[in-house]
Amino acid sequence: MQLIKSDINIDFIGKHNIAYALSIILILLSIGSLIIHKGPNYGIDFVGGTIIQIKFSEQVPVDKIRTGLSDIGFNDASVQNFGHNQDNEFLIRTSNLAMTDKGLSQSITDAVKASTGIAPEIRRVEMVGPQVGKDLRNKALLAIFYSLLFITIYISGRFELKWILSGVMAGSLMTAVYFLSVFNFSMAILITAALVITLALFWILRLKYAMGAIVALLHDVLITIGIFSILNLDFSLPIIAALLTIIGYSLNDTIIVFDRIRENIKGAKTTDSLPLLFNKSINETLSRTILTSVTTLVVLFALYFLGGEIIHNFAFAMIIGVLIGTYSSIFVASPIVLIAHKR
Numbered sequence: 001m002q003l004i005k006s007d008i009n010i011d012f013i014g015k016h017n018i019a020y021a022l023s024i025i026l027i028l029l030s031i032g033s034l035i036i037h038k039g040p041n042y043g044i045d046f047v048g049g050t051i052i053q054i055k056f057s058e059q060v061p062v063d064k065i066r067t068g069l070s071d072i073g074f075n076d077a078s079v080q081n082f083g084h085n086q087d088n089e090f091l092i093r094t095s096n097l098a099m100t101d102k103g104l105s106q107s108i109t110d111a112v113k114a115s116t117g118i119a120p121e122i123r124r125v126e127m128v129g130p131q132v133g134k135d136l137r138n139k140a141l142l143a144i145f146y147s148l149l150f151i152t153i154y155i156s157g158r159f160e161l162k163w164i165l166s167g168v169m170a171g172s173l174m175t176a177v178y179f180l181s182v183f184n185f186s187m188a189i190l191i192t193a194a195l196v197i198t199l200a201l202f203w204i205l206r207l208k209y210a211m212g213a214i215v216a217l218l219h220d221v222l223i224t225i226g227i228f229s230i231l232n233l234d235f236s237l238p239i240i241a242a243l244l245t246i247i248g249y250s251l252n253d254t255i256i257v258f259d260r261i262r263e264n265i266k267g268a269k270t271t272d273s274l275p276l277l278f279n280k281s282i283n284e285t286l287s288r289t290i291l292t293s294v295t296t297l298v299v300l301f302a303l304y305f306l307g308g309e310i311i312h313n314f315a316f317a318m319i320i321g322v323l324i325g326t327y328s329s330i331f332v333a334s335p336i337v338l339i340a341h342k343r
Contacts, residue, residue: 054108152202
């Protein structure tokens with residue numbers, strides 16, 4: 001199936017400066033939001049605490065629920081609507097871990113019934129200790145970091161036949177991060193420094209395709225996290241799963257474009273012809289790229305609107321990731337490889 005004519009010739013490379021400006025604006029907004037909010041809006045999974053989902057038989061003011069929770073010492077509890085307004089469901093978040101599941105449920109039921117006059121149905125109680133939350137946060141960062149480094153080994157080996165070089169480099173960085181983390185260095189700072197060093201080594205060692213792929217993937221992940229921060233959405237374990245899925249999806253798109261680029265530039269005698277060959281490669285894979293993205297988005301929008309609140313944020317992260325990933329394969333990864341080829 002071909003949505004776009006095979007002889008189409010859109011000047012994607014010629015518009016890379018506009019694309020870079022847009023990407024820089026999105027990245028700066030993302031970083032700015034993360035700085036202002038002091039990181040993503042971590043869910044219970046990452047910071048520890050308790051989350052309780054309750055349901056009423058009729059509409060209840062949120063203020064009365066908060067009043068009832070304050071009466072039993074939950075002054076730090078946040079209450080928000082969950083699902084549609086007509087569902088009369090709420091999520092309660094608190095750092096209180098002093099009670100058992102059963103004791104907490106009974107205390108909340110009694111307190112909220114006293115303040116609202118309606119006994120709520122306790123539908124879910126989840127508890128995570130603060131140390132467990134910190135460990136999960138560090139492991140989530142490591143999962144993203146390791147996945148990016150393994151991708152560099154694959155890209156360098158497949159496109160530039162530098163399996164050993166990329167493997168030694170990635171292994172050294174993984175080992176360094178692991179041993180430094182034992183000495184209680186901040187995991188976020190360690191991984192940020194390691195990624196900066198990785199990109200510098202790619203440039204020095206002329207790993208063109210790996211550098212283009214990693215920059216595009218970091219671009220996708222950072223913007224997705226930034227949008228979650230800007231919208232103040234919960235950042236939980238399912239979102240980490242979404243980010244890893246986005247990395248795989250975006251990489252697949254990027255590899256298709258890179259493969260065509262590699263075929264078309266074989267035998268190119270001068271760097272002057274490279275922009276034309278890169279444009280030709282992107283245009284030749286454009287139909288496949290758009291078709292894959294559209295069919296994926298159809299499923300994701302179905303999940304977003306019909307999947308319920310539990311999967312809502314996961315589907316939203318995937319939608320953002322697919323859109324940004326498709327954009328970065330064309331406007332970020334390919335121009336970076338072109339710059340490296342000219343060098």
